[in-house]
Amino acid sequence: MEIFIQQIINGLTTGSVYALVALGYTMVYGVIQLINFAHGEVVMIGAMVAFSVITALAGTAAPLPPAAILLAGVAAAIPACMAIGYLLERIAYRPLRHAPRLAPLITAIGMSIILQHLALLVWSRNPMAFPQIVDNPVFTIGGAAITGVQIAIILLSVVLMAALTWFVYRTRFGIAIRATAENVHVASLMGVDANRVIAATFVIAAALAAVAGVMVGTYYGITHYTMGFMLGLKAFSAAVLGGIGNLAGAMLGGILLGLVEALGAGYIGDLTDICKWPLMKEAVAERCAADGHLILMGSNYQDVFAFLVLIAVLVFRPSGLLGERVSERA
């Protein structure tokens, strides 16, 4: 039972990060019906910028209080990522808005490679230890541990999601975004500057990605120039799971995917332990004798779950859990 609660806590934490990144995918998809392929790299840049700022500030003779340093890291990462989000839209998407669908996808892949390798040049080829400056108290719930960082990540994600929902549903600009998502031509006729809305969507998505990047860095304590790739893929799976184009869907999908992954990683070892399968027990008794386990798939298969979820959703419910739109608009 402790394992179960522990994996739920871990799942909620990673799930909140996925949700923030998934929101970026889903918002951009909403307005231009295209996947922002380089979104994962924006998360990575966010983590990297925060890493540099935090390392620099923490290394001074009279360092600021840890919370202020962390805030400074986030404050630096957000504008940096917003700039990159804007550039992405201007370079990879806007010039190709009327090209065949494949074209912007390929430019975005190109941008993603460029961002990755620029990060490699600027920072490092090796994983870098994210400075752990804030105290990380450990609390216990029902025998499972939850750290201060995990609580902070979950709370901050909830606040950000609430703020985003308010922005999209309650402000003038939010209405413009929703109008563009509904129908870009009609929105233009109503006086909405579609280019501005699309660029703003990329920028907002990038700001969320920046925060997510800092969260990942603090949580795992490590940054690497390739970290955006897997994270981006998973967040995209989360967005699809929830129903791409749907804000609530991205949040739900993110949390669910985090839970599936954590529980999967927590239990797959036990489930695929052949020594516990009644039918197989006899056949492999010899090898079970050694230490009583013969595990087919351990937690090193964790990364596979996101894809299995993605494929399953696409096969059985392409519009996602909350999506109304049919994903297949030829």
Added chain:
Amino acid sequence: MKFRDKQPALYWCGVALVAIALIALPLVLTMVGTAWVRITNLAILFIFLALGLNIVVGFAGLLDLGYIAFYAVGAYVYALLASPHFGLHLPFWVILPIGAFFACVAGALLGAPTLRLRGDYLAIVTLGFGEIVRILINNLSSPFNITNGPKGITRIDPFQIGNLEFYNSDTWLGILFTGPAKYYYILLLILLAVIAINLRLQKSRIGRAWVAIREDEIAAKACGINTRNVKLLAFAMGASFGGIAGGMFSAIQGFVSPESFILHESIMVLSMVVLGGMGNVWGVIAGALLLSFVPELLRYTVEPAQQALFGQMLVDPEVLRMLIFGAALVLTMRFRPAGLWPESRHRQEFAGGATHE
């Protein structure tokens, strides 16, 4: 009227010259250094891959970002069936078709659930598929050691036909043929066959069906094309080309590990197809040659150039190569969206600004 019919003598002279050049190439390169023959062999393998991916991306218009997975399947099938790892040593002409078959099955497995998806979804799912295959190869070493994990499989058998061994040097008619040079000839033969298959395929009933699907799937369906089967066929066929290339890669290198099948390789093959001209066999070949040799040239020029200019290495050639690939993808799509040597139909489509909505 075709040039062949207008000037038959000139045409056949040209063909003969090209043939002589292709036959003499490894002998000349051997004088420069055997490394260049190896590079040429790898370039030919990349042509195979690019042509296989071209079937999926160029002909049928399905963006596949996990293509290297099929290469991996082919490579590992060869490695497992012809190495001391399992103690099996089957001859290569038996294994290559088996590898192609397994890759084909993998292609169909990937294709079946994703057929209903539109371009960008498909791209992500194939990307995920590529990762799954890599993760599997990396982890299928315990509890039963199938792939030997990250360590990879070593001492893979080279090609052998009767007494003709492909890994050592031989002297025939006073000319030295090194191992890579011998591989070059067999690769060249297979390459010619593959090119012929691709050219015929493009003009065939299936090839035209692929193009129809690429241009407008609903219209294609209305014309009586069984889009599901035809798309599945594109996946399976592209995959089996990848599987064959993978098997040959295994034999030539004598060693495979999951390192060789990362996403970057998929992107590299995609860059070749996109840069060369999606759908145009000759364009894709040119793209593959360009992107195979340019990085090698970079390797030999970037380092001395940087040493001379800055006195130190600032940019690793490997990183520069990836930066160039990225920039090439962006710039090609923006300024020559149909590639450097576009297929005529693609050229019309991109020039006309046709949108797929």
